[in-house]
Amino acid sequence: MEYETPLFFRVMKYAADADRDVIDVVSGNPDWEPPAALRNGLREYADLEPDAFQYAPSVGLTELREEIATRRGVDVEQVIITNGTGEANYLAMARALERDRGDEILLTDPVYPYYPGKTTMLGGRQTFVATDADGQLDPAAVREAASEETAAIVVNSPNNPTGAIYPAETIRKLVAIAEEHDALLVSDEVYDHFDLEGRFASALEVESAHRIVTNGFSKSMAITGVRVGYAIFPHDLVENARSRHMLVNVSTTRPGQYAVLNALRETEPAYYERNRDLLRERVETFTDALDAVGAEYTTPQGAFYVMARFDGFPGTLENTYRLIDEAGVAGMPGEVFGESRREWLRFALVTPRIEEAAERLATYFG
Numbered sequence: 550m551e552y553e554t555p556l557f558f559r560v561m562k563y564a565a566d567a568d569r570d571v572i573d574v575v576s577g578n579p580d581w582e583p584p585a586a587l588r589n590g591l592r593e594y595a596d597l598e599p600d601a602f603q604y605a606p607s608v609g610l611t612e613l614r615e616e617i618a619t620r621r622g623v624d625v626e627q628v629i630i631t632n633g634t635g636e637a638n639y640l641a642m643a644r645a646l647e648r649d650r651g652d653e654i655l656l657t658d659p660v661y662p663y664y665p666g667k668t669t670m671l672g673g674r675q676t677f678v679a680t681d682a683d684g685q686l687d688p689a690a691v692r693e694a695a696s697e698e699t700a701a702i703v704v705n706s707p708n709n710p711t712g713a714i715y716p717a718e719t720i721r722k723l724v725a726i727a728e729e730h731d732a733l734l735v736s737d738e739v740y741d742h743f744d745l746e747g748r749f750a751s752a753l754e755v756e757s758a759h760r761i762v763t764n765g766f767s768k769s770m771a772i773t774g775v776r777v778g779y780a781i782f783p784h785d786l787v788e789n790a791r792s793r794h795m796l797v798n799v800s801t802t803r804p805g806q807y808a809v810l811n812a813l814r815e816t817e818p819a820y821y822e823r824n825r826d827l828l829r830e831r832v833e834t835f836t837d838a839l840d841a842v843g844a845e846y847t848t849p850q851g852a853f854y855v856m857a858r859f860d861g862f863p864g865t866l867e868n869t870y871r872l873i874d875e876a877g878v879a880g881m882p883g884e885v886f887g888e889s890r891r892e893w894l895r896f897a898l899v900t901p902r903i904e905e906a907a908e909r910l911a912t913y914f915g
């Protein structure tokens with residue numbers, strides 16, 4: 550079996566090799582400061598005794614697990630510290646498939662492409678359930694698609710790429726569907742701090758032995774390179790996931806865990822609010838420019854992304870390259886997120902050059 554290199558790397562390389570100035574609105578790397586306590590934690594770490602440079606407990610530093618368990622209202626035994634949300638999703642999906650309750654993973658369309666990538670890698674089969682024009686997922690459509698073959702339903706709210714936030718009622722129904730089919734709801738909540746309208750509902754609000762919540766600090770603390778995330782498993786499913794995590798990773802970065810713990814303890818809510826304010830401003834600047842050229846677009850309720858559709862300019866890889874060469878703006882082709890957004894392009898609002906990117910698009914499509 551062959552795994553495809555995520556297309557995102559190809560677009561980044563094409564943009565980097567272009568012989569003109571290109572604004573990168575491809576990747577989900579925050580451009581703002583991590584919390585000061587994160588930097589301080591890393592600095593402090595460098596001067597610790599040699600034993601701090603040895604293996605951390607495989608399941609994660611105890612104090613970090615305790616801090617997360619307290620904040621999320623779960624038992625510390627349920628928490629595994631992972632190599633980012635990416636690994637947490639992998640552990641959750643692998644756990645769902647190894648239960649022998651079917652080999653189908655229900656995903657949304659559009660979808661964060663790593664989910665189908667992981668499904669294939671794990672030998673599962675994917676079935677897509679279309680979301681509506683605003684990226685909302687109708688639980689009735691999920692119920693219709695679900696069967697005894699369904700091992701997991703994997704969702705992401707706030708959503709990459711649509712920016713949709715699912716209401717508490719949707720989450721509650723998705724958990725109920727997972728329970729009805731003896732499947733697992735995997736809820737990836739990595740953008741929870743980027744709830745721009747105060748609507749976010751965590752799957753942890755629904756008590757169930759059929760839901761796994763994944764999360765991480767890559768986005769909330771602007772540290773995609775540090776690699777610290779976590780998964781919260783139901784009690785009876787956590788043991789195997791711990792073993793898989795241990796066999797694949799031994800353990801997760803110890804300096805990273807230490808610094809994240811320091812940042813969790815010391816960072817004021819104002820830090821997160823500032824970043825949301827910045828994003829709200831960028832969304833406005835960017836969508837104003839899209840309005841000016843009559844483009845259709847999604848206004849995100851959360852996360853970092855705006856999807857846009859320009860008449861006569863479908864979101865193919867070829868057009869993405871054209872936009873790099875001719876407008877100097879690098880976005881992501883909508884086709885990588887699934888069938889339903891083939892006409893669309895995705896732009897990540899994580900560069901200080903949003904105003905310039907917006908102007909370039911307005912000039913190009915104007």
Ligand SMILES: Cc1ncc(COP(=O)(O)O)c(C=O)c1O
Binds near residue numbers: 709764765767777
């Ligand atoms: C929906 C979603 N899940 C997971 C990840 C990966 O997060 P992490 O860096 O914590 O592995 C991303 C990164 O873009 C994402 O968009």
